[in-house]
Amino acid sequence: MTVQGFLAVDSGGSGLRVVVGEVDGGRTSGPLTSGEPVRTGARGIDTGHFMEQLVPMVRALTTLSETSEEPAEPADLGTAVIGAAGLATLGDGLREELPGALAREFGVRTVALAADAVTAYAGALGTRPGAVVAAGTGLIAIGTDLVGWRRADGWGHLLGDCGGGAWIGRAGLEAALRAYDGRDGGSAALLTCAEEQFGAMAGLPGKVYPRPDRPAVLAAFAPRVAECAPDDPVAAGILGAAARHMAESAAAVCPTVGEPQVALTGGLFKLGEPLLVPLHEKLAKRLPHARLVAAEGDPLDGAVRIARDLAAGALALPGDELMLTVVAPTGRGDHF
Structure with missing residues (x-):
């Protein structure tokens, strides 16, 4: 049986931090850190550079999961949450191109694109006002x-x-x-x-x-x-x-x-x-x-929390055109 899985990413000034895990609260693999911030260009955050870093990291994490000493079913990364610095002001290209790229590379069917402030909020306070x-x-x-x-x-x-x-x-x-x-x-x-x-x-x-x-x-x-x-x-x-x-x-x-x-x-x-x-x-x-109150976790923890809630149909944080959007990728567009 295939395990329903998720991909969670925190993209900031120190690069990408990536986790893959099981939606039901089971195992997670990661985080892996790229150490290189994603470039920005004429269209804002560079989707190509983002995927150049992300793809080998996810491949490495899913390989680690499959070769673990503990028996594990293959994960279906149906849900992805991307928390990105600059999304609100520099994210037009990323919003247009990234969901399709994730669908093609990993079979992602639902993508939440969040400003890093939103994932920081979710990590610190969850769904409390x-x-x-x-x-x-x-x-x-x-x-x-x-x-x-x-x-x-x-x-x-x-x-x-x-x-x-x-x-x-x-x-x-x-x-x-x-x-x-x-x-x-x-x-x-x-x-x-x-x-x-x-x-x-x-x-x-x-x-x-x-x-x-x-x-x-x-x-x-x-x-x-x-x-x-x-x-x-x-x-x-x-x-x-x-x-x-x-x-x-x-x-x-x-x-x-x-x-x-x-x-x-x-x-x-x-x-x-x-x-x-x-x-x-x-x-x-x-x-x-x-x-x-003390923060419960960091922005990557927030991305993981949003991913699990989204996959369970229980996401309670409000949507916003610039701060938090959920899309179903079409798979069209350039291959990164």
Whole structure:
């Protein structure tokens, strides 16, 4: 007997993370990680590059499943959930091309295309009303009353992502350069850290501006800001401002009735108390009716949860043209 299976993917700044598993809650294989972010082009997220990475990963995972020491029936990957960074703004080509590519390569019959903020929400809170702040290199807040979605920020390091890792790192480097110049608002402590990490300040622009991974380069300085914060008021002020931005975004998307839950997810919160203490204080002031809870899982966990619910006909999260769409592939189009 063929086992009903699923494919779950988290596509973000660190590449693809992929899991295959059994719909009924049985075994899963993975995750495998590609380590290479999917390229973007004239049509947004590059479907061809996405499939170039995904196909060998899924083949490897299904081969592992079939050669396991435990007896297993072959899995039918009838359901796929793809959580992708940039889907809302750069996903037109992916929405048009990916379902057919998945149908041809793996026999997928139902595809859910989700913004990575949606899979982050599902991983953190499941199907409970509330808000999730997802913070890593960038930052986005997403909330739902289970009728519709609201999002705030997530506009990238040039136009937003206020309070995210790149934002904190850039603010820290600005304070270092102020100290280097002798301008007000500088931090000698952050200047020392910046010189240790990047070398002479005169060469800093050349080490940042030309980099295609500029947001990640900036975000790499955020831990140094947190390191200085207990003894440096400038660094502490940067983290306090980041916490204020996060609380503002959470308040913009959180349901205003009932007792919604708020969760934090993403690698930025590994900065610990220098960020979390002011953030908890600001969330309590901005959202006194909400309850802060620990995130249950990460975005890949959310993709797995959505896949199992979708396959069981029990998906309770609201659909949205940009944030979460479910399609039945036709199988037409180019072969990747």
